[in-house]
Amino acid sequence: MNKRARQPPSTTWFDRATMNFTNVRLILAREVRDQMRDRRTLFMIFVLPILLYPLLGTAYFQMVQFQTQNSMTVLVVGGGQLASTSTPLIEDSAFSPQLFFDGPRGTELLKLEMAPEGPPSGSDTASDWTAEANRLVQSKKFDAALVFPPDFANRLEAYRKAIHVAANRLPSPPAPLPKGEGSIVEIPRPKIIYTTANERSLMACNRLTAVLDRWTEDVGKTNLVAGGMPAQAVRPFEIDRSNLAGESASKSANIWSRMLPVMLLLWAMTGAFYPAVDLCAGEKERGTLETLLSSPAERSEIVLGKLLTIMAFSMVTSALNLVSVGLTGCLIFRQMQDFGGPPAWAVLWLSLALVPVSALFSALCLALASFARSTKEGQYYLMPLLMLSLPMAVLPMSPGVELNLGNSLIPISGLVLLLKTLLEGSYVQALQFLPVVLAVTMVACWLAIRWAVEQFNKESVIFRESERFAVGLWMRHLMRDRDPTPSAAEGLFCGIMILVLSFVFRSSVAPPAGFDGFARVTLVLQLAVILTPALIMAVILTSSPRQTLLLRLPRWKMIPAAAVLALAMHPFIIALNSLVMYLYPIAPEMKRLVDDLQTKFASADLGLLILCVAAVPAVCEELAFRGFILSGCRNLGNNWRAIIVSAILFGVAHGFLQQSINACVLGIVLGYLAVRSGSLLPGVVFHFLHNAMTVLIAKITPELMDRFPVLGFLVQPSGEGPVYQWPVYLFGGVTSLALLGWFTWFPAARSPEDVLQKVFEQSTEDSG
Amino acid sequence: MIEVQGLTKYYADLRRGRFVALDGLSFYALPGQVYGLLGPNGAGKTTALRILSTVLRPSNGTARVNGYDVVLEPSQVRRQIGFMSANTGIYDRMTAWEMVEYFGRLHGLPPAELTQRMESLFEKFKMNDIRDVLGAKMSTGMRQKVSIARAIVHDPPVLIFDEATAGLDVLVARALLHRVAELRQNGKCIIFSTHIMREAEKLCDRLAIVHRGKILAEGTLEELRQEHGENDLEEIFFQLISRYEQAGTPAAEHDLV
Known part of the structure; x- marks a missing residue:
């Protein structure tokens, strides 16, 4: 059979010439009608947003009211003596209204109860009041307690008089200075007793x-x-503040x-997400997809019809x-001080951004x-999907994160920042980075x-059938039906396990002090x-660890080739490192750690350093990741x-992003x-x-x-250490390309997976 | 008509190699004939019919539907066929009328012609009282009727019924077979897969007994009876399968190529 002649017409991409847009429109109309008849979708898309925010806003408003109106009670121990001080803290068995920024209302919200004079019941000494106040706050009888030491008022008054005397140079009266801690400056401190375990407290x-x-x-002031x-x-003097945007508008815009x-x-x-699941997985489940696929509608038309439906629902939601949130903001939050609805121009930017955002997520969900x-x-x-997208959407909102070239290159984060x-x-x-963000978003959309x-x-994928899963069967299968190499899931599991273990290890080990400590930590980690x-x-x-870990000799030429490639590519990896550092500047704490590491390296023995940094990682990481x-995978x-x-x-x-x-x-x-040579050795x-x-270097x-x-021909000194000379880049670039090309051309030994992959490619070609 | 030559389909199973679902299937079906694909569950009947309806692509071999190649001209093939699967493929949130209209329009029928044809179909199948009933509210019999109406609304020359009577009660199944017989009289080329012998005996003009992706016997009912010296189709079927299994084609050897 002539395989070329039997290639099926392309169904892998949208072909405007052959696409029947009537079919796309028909499918779109059907899917939209179908979704509009689904009560769950209607609820999620129309009812929930309309009700959610007004309800949440009202609830929040009520809660705030409740919180501010709720009064709290403080037990005041030793407050009786304060009556003799010249500046009142307590007036008519309540905190003085002048001390609250909101006057008498503050007094109502912070009530007080004076502890009786003398020791608490069941105790002999007045100093036991601290223990009693602790108990009363713990048992939530009082929200907090304020304990004045026994001779607080006397000392305060004595202090004031002493100042008066010193200032007026009066003959020193026989001031009745309290006994105890000597200097009059030493006024014993009142104590607030509260507990962070209780929000009210x-x-x-x-x-x-x-x-206070x-x-x-x-x-x-009195003194x-x-x-x-x-x-x-x-x-x-006081300081005046002038906000050009207006206090309220600026705060609102910021939030x-x-x-x-x-x-x-x-x-x-x-x-x-929800329409996508219903439109694809739901259609598979109900058996209607097969009927649709056997209709004259092409697959690309079906995909486009469904994609447009999902996009429409995504945008409307x-x-x-x-x-809804904007209106709620205008109606409800406006009642709050210094807070208004969203700015009007926001509507324009959000509407414009809605199209690429919906397209991206619709394609991903589809x-x-x-x-x-x-x-x-x-x-x-x-x-x-949520766990992956959420950090990309929320992290750019952290204080201090600004739109720059590095951030605009990150798909979702760039758009959020823009x-x-x-x-x-x-x-x-925004205009400066708009082209970058748009380009990145469009590429992400296209890929999705x-x-x-x-x-x-x-x-x-279209005809995946349900599989039964039982732990026992699965364990037996793992042990009994071992293949020479691990499955993709086992490979991925190993990778994720190494990530988790290294995270736990790095977090639990304290940063080593000297190079010896660093060497020990590195060796244990590796x-x-x-x-x-x-x-x-x-x-x-696996039934063949040797085959899995690629433990076989490659063709001998590959080893020197790999060695030369490593040297030739090194300048580019260093240059890439500088570019990454420029785009995503390293955090100061991380920079300190890196500098600290460099200092340790500088003082270390070269042999030991190469063992820890080069030899051991080369073997361990290659066995794990390329083995x-x-x-x-x-x-x-x-x-x-x-x-x-x-x-x-x-x-x-x-360790870190850069x-x-x-x-x-x-x-x-x-x-x-590893793939080209079929061996681990060139990689090592x-x-x-x-x-x-x-x-x-x-x-x-x-x-x-x-x-x-002679070193001057290779490198030149710079502020950040030595950098390569430009001829080295040129020579390295040419050599790297030549060697990588040579590896492609080299008839590398095929692994069983390669052989199997060829069979599949053959079968696909046959089918074409 | 339908011509199938050396049709092979293997599924790629990365862990175990290739699983052969169809192994060189060859047959032809003529207009005005019902061609039966008879076989136990997992014999490869559905795979063969999915290839004929271009939902799946064959790994090897050729299949032509009304002169069009299923691989090279899938769009034309889909215009020639009406496909009805075991689960009827009825949308839960569409009415009977909307469903038939949707597929009629996907087949490119002009609105006036489509309405006229639908009116006559709904009249003929006595479906006017379920015109506005949503798929989710339909009984199995109603679903079958709508499914047939959907499959023939564009008057295709070829009809593919995949286990269309599976799970139906006797009355509904009988009515369906009656409709298939009517379609045959109208000159349609029909492929009908089933594992129920009585249906095959009653309905099919030619038969292929399929097992493990291979045709074990093929011909008219009379030819099969003469060839095996047995009158009962079920007995012929059983003999063929037993003989095949005893001939030492263990599953593992067959499945893994």
Whole structure:
């Protein structure tokens, strides 16, 4: 059979020439009508947003009212003696209204009860009142307690008189100074007793602290006046503030600009998710998909019809939620002080952003939902999608995060930040990064739509059938039906386990003090956390650990080739590192840690340093990531997919983001070497030399360059340490490309997965 | 008409290699004939019919429907066929009328012609009283009627019925068989898969007994009876399957290529 002649017409991408838009419109109309007849969808999309925010707003408003109107009671111990002080704290058995910013209303909200004079019942001494107050606050009889030491009032008064005497140079009267702690400056401190375990107690403490602060200030003023000084001496001048945007408008804009973009994203996703599950997984479950696929509608038309439906619902859900929250903001929050509805121009920016956001999430949800066998399975995918998208939407809202080139390159975060910047009114900054954000969002949309179409064209996805799962059967299957190499799930599980273990290990071990400590921590991390799980899993879960871990010799030429490639690529990896650091500047704390590490390296013995930083990681990480994990990932059915997945896991296993991006790129090269050579050895050589070069280049000092001028041809000193000369980049670039090309051309030994993959490719071609 | 030559389908199972669902199936069906695919569950009947309706692609071999190749001209093939699956493929939230109209329009029928044809179909199948009933509220019999109406609304020359009587009570199944016989009289080429012998005996002009993706016997009922010296189709079926299993084609060897 002529395979070329029997290629089926393309169904993998939207073809405008052959696409029948009448069919797309028909499918769109049917799906929309279908969803509009589903009560759950209607509730989620129309009813919930209309009711949710007014209800939430009302509830919040009620709660605030309830909280502010709720009065608290404070037990005051030893308050009786304060009557003799010149500045009143307590008047008519209540805190003085002048001490509250809201006057008599404050007095109503913070009530007090005076403890009786003398010791508490069941005790002999008055000092037992502290213990009794503790007990009373703990048992919630009082929200807080204020305990004045027994001779507090006397000492305070004596202090004031002493100031008066000193200021007027009067002959010293025989002042009845209290006995005890000697100096009159030593006034015993009153104590507030409260508990953070109780919200009311904490609020009572805060109010009481504010009252006492004002009182202390008043006492200070009285003392100054007594000493012949003006009361204003405490606070010689006040500071005026002038907010050009207006206090209320600025506060509102700030809050809304943080809240609305996140809401837009979350609801665009939720609005897309439920219809997507019903339209794909639901249709599979009800058996209607097969009928539709046998109709004249092409798959691309079906996908487009469904995508547009999902997008429409996503946009309507998001828009309704935003309108509802905006109106609620205007109507309810306006009653709150300094808070208004969202700014009017927000509507424009949000409406514009709604289209790409909905398109992105609709395509993602469509692809996920077409993968699900049933609506129930589809629902399970919501949480992972939410957990992945939420941080990308919420993290940019952290204080201090601004729109810049690095942030605009992150798919969802860039868009959120752009919206936030627009809502804040910083148009110049927003315009500057608009093209980048738009380009990134469009690429993400395109990838998501492609993924969705690809899912719909896969027979294995469209006709996935339910499988029965039982733990016992599964365990037996794992042990009995072992294959020479691990399954994709086992490979991924190993990767995730290594990530979790390294996180736990890094968090539980204190940063080592010297290089010896660093060496110990590194060795334990490499051997126990990275290598051991991979080895154990290779032995238990596979029938050929040797084949899994690629423990065979490659063609000999590959080893020197890998070595030269490592040296040739090193300048580019360093340059990439600088670019990453420029785009995503390292946090100051992390920078301190890195600098600290460099200092440790500088003082370390070179042999030991290379062992810890280059040799051990080269062996352990290669066995784990290019051995077990990559072998497992190759069962994903595509070598490049396997290389990229294992490289991402390798990247994430490195401490922080900037290092991860670099490691991920290295992981792709290492994975490529492993796949092409069928052996772990070239990767180990590459990894070792790359790490060793990083250590060695840091050791090149200006003094060393003076001693060995030849080094000047390779590197030049800079503020951040030595950097490569440009001819090195040129030569390295040419050599790297040549070697990578050579690896492609080289007839590498095929693994069983490759052979199987060829069979599948053959079968697909046959089918065409 | 339908011509199938050496049709093979294997599913890719990355862990175990290839699972063969169809193994060189060849047969032809003519207009005005009901061609029966008879076989136990998992024999490969549904896979074969899904390939004929272009829902699946064959791994090897060719299939032509009314002269169009299922791989090269899938769009034309889909215009030639009416497909009815075991689960009827009825949308829960669409009325009978909307459902038939939807598929009629997907087949590109002009609105006036479509309405006229639907009126006559609804009249003929006595479906006027369920015109506005939603799929979710329909009984199994109603679903079958709507499903047939949907499959033939565009008057296709070829009809594919995949286990169409599965799970039906005797009355509904009988009515359905009666309709299939009527369609045959109208000159349609019909493929009818089933595992119920009596239906096959009553309805099919030609038969293929399929097991493990292979045709074990093929011909008219009379030819099969003469060839096996047995009058009862069920007995012929049983003999063929037993002989095949005893011939030492263990499942594992067959499935894993």
